[in-house]
Amino acid sequence: MIALVRYMFTVLLFSQRYLAPLLLFLGLVAVLTSSDTGPLTATYASVAGAMLPCSVWLTMALIGLEDQAHRSVVVVSAGSHLRVLLATVGTATVWCLLLTAAGLVLPLLFGAHTxxxxxxxxxxxxxxxxxxxxxxxxxxxxxxxxxxxxxALVLALGLLLAVLLGKGVSPVNIMFTRLQNAPDSTDALVPTGVLLAVAAGFLVVGAAVTQAITLRKA
Structure with a gap:
């Protein structure tokens, strides 16, 4: 599995398809946090908002790197469609972790925070x-x-709007509402951790749906 993740990471790196979502993320973080002196709860909520469309873009770009013939070769080499899908999720997670590290540091450089x-x-x-x-x-x-x-693009935009604007529909909307009213980061840690677990459940469901449809088409 590690070798498969390394392969996908390298392919995405050399394809340079990560550049557009990366630049979008950096640009949004710079605009949203430049000269910011407010509480870090609101600042990091803004950074998280920038992460949402970029993670969608990165995941779709990663899966779209190879045509059907090349993906079939990868599936045969890996042993199953599931292993390839899990490696895709793992690779996207690695890229998002790198963006997360940048999202933690950049607001501290652009604004005045302790x-x-x-x-x-x-x-x-x-x-x-x-x-x-x-x-x-x-x-x-x-x-x-x-x-x-x-x-797919129309559906992705619709789902993005739903998770952002739908009251109580998604952990993202609930999190943004709570962070706007949170007095400090300590009080928001546990509720946000629960929402993170719910978001992980969303990811599991999304992967299961994708795997079921992939097998049906195979």
Missing amino acids: PGLADLALGTEAQLTCAFTGMAIGLVCSRLVFRRQGH
């Missing part, structure tokens, strides 16, 4: 909550599910 461990932990939880939710959307809107990427 972070504590609770702030950094909350920032990690918030970004991973959005990353897992975005990866779930990216999976069900990928080429594995939709042959026509125009339809």
Whole structure:
């Protein structure tokens, strides 16, 4: 599995398809946190919001790297469709962890903050909550599910709006509402951790749906 993740990471790296979502993330973080002096709860909520569309984009780009013939070769070499899908999720997670590290540090450089461990932990939880939710959307809107990427893009945009704006529909919307009213990072750690677990469940469901459709098409 590690070798498969390494392979996919390298293919995405050399394809340079990570550049667009990476630049989007960095640009959004710079705009949203530049000269910011407010509480880090709100700051890291903004960074997490930037993570959401970028994780969707990264996941869809990763799955779309290879055509059907090349993917079939990878599946045969790996031994099953499931192993390839799990490696895809693992690779997307590695990229999102790298973005998370950048999302923790950049607001401290762009603004005036004195972070504590609770702030950094909350920032990690918030970004991973959005990353897992975005990866779930990216999976069900990928080429594995939709042959026509125009339809997939429309669905991805619709799901992004739903998880962002739907009151109580997703862990992302609930998290943003709570972080806006959180007095400090310590009080928000446990509720955000619960929402992170829910987002991980979303990712598991998204992977299961994608795997079922992939096997049906095979």
